[in-house]
Amino acid sequence: MNTPDVAIEVAGLVKRYGEVTALDGVDLQVPRGTVLGLLGPNGAGKTTIVRILTTLLQPDAGRAVIDGVDVLAEPREVRRRLGLSGQYAAVDEYLTGFENLDMIGRLYHLGRRRSRERARELLEQFSLTDAGDRPTRTYSGGMRRRLDLAGALVAHPPVLFLDEPTTGLDPRSRTEMWGVIQQLVAGGTTLLLTTQYLEEADVLADDIVVIDHGRAIARGTADQLKAQIGGERLELTVSDEGRLDEAARLVTPLGVAPPVTDEHRRSLTMPVSGGVKALRQALDLLESEALEVDDAGVRRPTLDDVFLTLTGSTTEESP
Amino acid sequence: MSTLDVVTDASVVAKRNLIKIKRVPDLLVFTTLSPIMFVLLFAYVFGGAIDPTGGGAAYREFLIAGIFAQTVVFGATNTGAGLADDVKKGIIDRFRSLPMAPSAVLTGRTLSDVVNNVLVLVVMSITGLIVGWRINTGPLEALWGFVLLLIFAYAISWIMAWLGLLIPSPEVINNASFIVIFPLTFVANTFVPLDTLPGPLRVFAEWNPVSAVTQAARELFGNPDPNPMSAASLAWPLQHPQLYTLIWAVAVVAVFAPLASWQYRRAASR
Numbered sequence A: 001m002n003t004p005d006v007a008i009e010v011a012g013l014v015k016r017y018g019e020v021t022a023l024d025g026v027d028l029q030v031p032r033g034t035v036l037g038l039l040g041p042n043g044a045g046k047t048t049i050v051r052i053l054t055t056l057l058q059p060d061a062g063r064a065v066i067d068g069v070d071v072l073a074e075p076r077e078v079r080r081r082l083g084l085s086g087q088y089a090a091v092d093e094y095l096t097g098f099e100n101l102d103m104i105g106r107l108y109h110l111g112r113r114r115s116r117e118r119a120r121e122l123l124e125q126f127s128l129t130d131a132g133d134r135p136t137r138t139y140s141g142g143m144r145r146r147l148d149l150a151g152a153l154v155a156h157p158p159v160l161f162l163d164e165p166t167t168g169l170d171p172r173s174r175t176e177m178w179g180v181i182q183q184l185v186a187g188g189t190t191l192l193l194t195t196q197y198l199e200e201a202d203v204l205a206d207d208i209v210v211i212d213h214g215r216a217i218a219r220g221t222a223d224q225l226k227a228q229i230g231g232e233r234l235e236l237t238v239s240d241e242g243r244l245d246e247a248a249r250l251v252t253p254l255g256v257a258p259p260v261t262d263e264h265r266r267s268l269t270m271p272v273s274g275g276v277k278a279l280r281q282a283l284d285l286l287e288s289e290a291l292e293v294d295d296a297g298v299r300r301p302t303l304d305d306v307f308l309t310l311t312g313s314t315t316e317e318s319p
Numbered sequence B: 001m002s003t004l005d006v007v008t009d010a011s012v013v014a015k016r017n018l019i020k021i022k023r024v025p026d027l028l029v030f031t032t033l034s035p036i037m038f039v040l041l042f043a044y045v046f047g048g049a050i051d052p053t054g055g056g057a058a059y060r061e062f063l064i065a066g067i068f069a070q071t072v073v074f075g076a077t078n079t080g081a082g083l084a085d086d087v088k089k090g091i092i093d094r095f096r097s098l099p100m101a102p103s104a105v106l107t108g109r110t111l112s113d114v115v116n117n118v119l120v121l122v123v124m125s126i127t128g129l130i131v132g133w134r135i136n137t138g139p140l141e142a143l144w145g146f147v148l149l150l151i152f153a154y155a156i157s158w159i160m161a162w163l164g165l166l167i168p169s170p171e172v173i174n175n176a177s178f179i180v181i182f183p184l185t186f187v188a189n190t191f192v193p194l195d196t197l198p199g200p201l202r203v204f205a206e207w208n209p210v211s212a213v214t215q216a217a218r219e220l221f222g223n224p225d226p227n228p229m230s231a232a233s234l235a236w237p238l239q240h241p242q243l244y245t246l247i248w249a250v251a252v253v254a255v256f257a258p259l260a261s262w263q264y265r266r267a268a269s270r
């Protein structure tokens, strides 16, 4: 199981919290230098996996090897090889950005000189130089996130874990964060990333594993997954609730799979292949039947669509 | 993990905690202003009430060591509240994911609280000197008195460290520890002579380690009880206050340092 070109290998991971089974036998394999996206809704078990792999939590069963080192047998050796940025930015709010990074460098035993140099380098790399000597409680959410990520990189770890790195960031900060992560990965770092956004997994990950109720319910490349769930979604809202089924019947031939209707919202959603063209055709069809439409659009698939396709139900919080 | 790593890691963590004291106005106030207030309040309010004829001067001198003991014991709450805060904010998770010495977070924490207590004792001593307290012994004896107070507070810090990791809520820790610390520091010889206490309370006070460390400090500073009881009527801990304080401190560290370390390994945030 200890092949040199596999950076993270996980087999049969189980974790229970009393009645709740947070992980129910998870297997993962991340080849060196690639990015694995763990995609799942709230309570799926993403953080539990990250905490076990970063030695913060003991599993009830299963084993994990990181960079050739057994996580359970040699936790300290594993810690030398990994960087972690947890779900909630763990920066010390009373220290400055510089002091936070310098402290982490010292605790990785980089030595006094090297720790300082590295702290300055990282502040520069993450556009935090100007704020570097301010206590971090004056930082914005995005700045804290960046500093936390910088903390994970202090010792140039070969394996990196990022738990929902962009949750809570505005669209611009999110795009910036993606850029930073892509740069890292280009440098050869192996990355395990968790996210609730299909789009994020699509942009950043080579492979995606969909997690639900502590189990991997689908896996593959972003393209494979998208082929499985279909591409863009056509979404229509009709004015008259009574004619929703009629509208669904009319547009069915335009989709790659049958539409799903939501009576409450008077809307239907259907996977289509030729986005805008399908939209125009659908609107023409409905108009010819004098079926009034309140809202119409084409959008990329979301995590909800993935779940709709894979499990037949939308995302819901695990018990 | 070399011994050197263990020491540097602890000092890195201790330095981080001390920076926090500098940056958080509340802590700085607690560290410097409240000790001054304690000395003034207790010296004049209690001193005047208990010894109205003498103008309170003798009792003021008697009280100072009690105020010192009470304040450093209260200071130990910082240890618990600080650790609880770190668990809550995920800082402990960050530490636990680093290849540092696992002991460093706790030793660093308790050490920085010793430094904090040194500062508190300096501030209180200066205030005490201003209101008429004097050290009537040699410098070495006095120094040993201060060291005993610090050792005692250090031991209490380990109890608080364990509590802070067990109950990771700074507010709960503050309230819970006050419930324990108030009786511990008041049912003692800190502010009133023991012979004023009724039977069961008096027994508790005689065996209370806070009484012993206070008694030891009084002896070492040369601040005797203005109405001394005969030595024979004192319980064993108060006849050997230095020894009792040391035994007690060693026992507490021996029990609570392993407990706190064990709790640290399983501390989980959110």
Ligand SMILES: Nc1ncnc2c1ncn2[C@@H]1O[C@H](COP(=O)(O)OP(=O)(O)OP(=O)(O)O)[C@@H](O)[C@H]1O
Residues within 6 Å of the ligand: A017, A020, A021, A022, A040, A041, A042, A043, A044, A045, A046, A047, A048, A049, A087, A196, A318, A319, B268, B270
């Ligand atoms: N300390 C704990 N005690 C009890 N149950 C827990 C604990 N930690 C996690 N769980 C449960 O385990 C399951 C998985 O939680 P986990 O935090 O791994 O989910 P997640 O995928 O990270 O969710 P989110 O997207 O909300 O962060 C949930 O049902 C959660 O309630």
Ligand SMILES: [Mg+2]
Residues within 6 Å of the ligand: A046, A047, A048, A087, A163
């Ligand atoms: Mg999570």
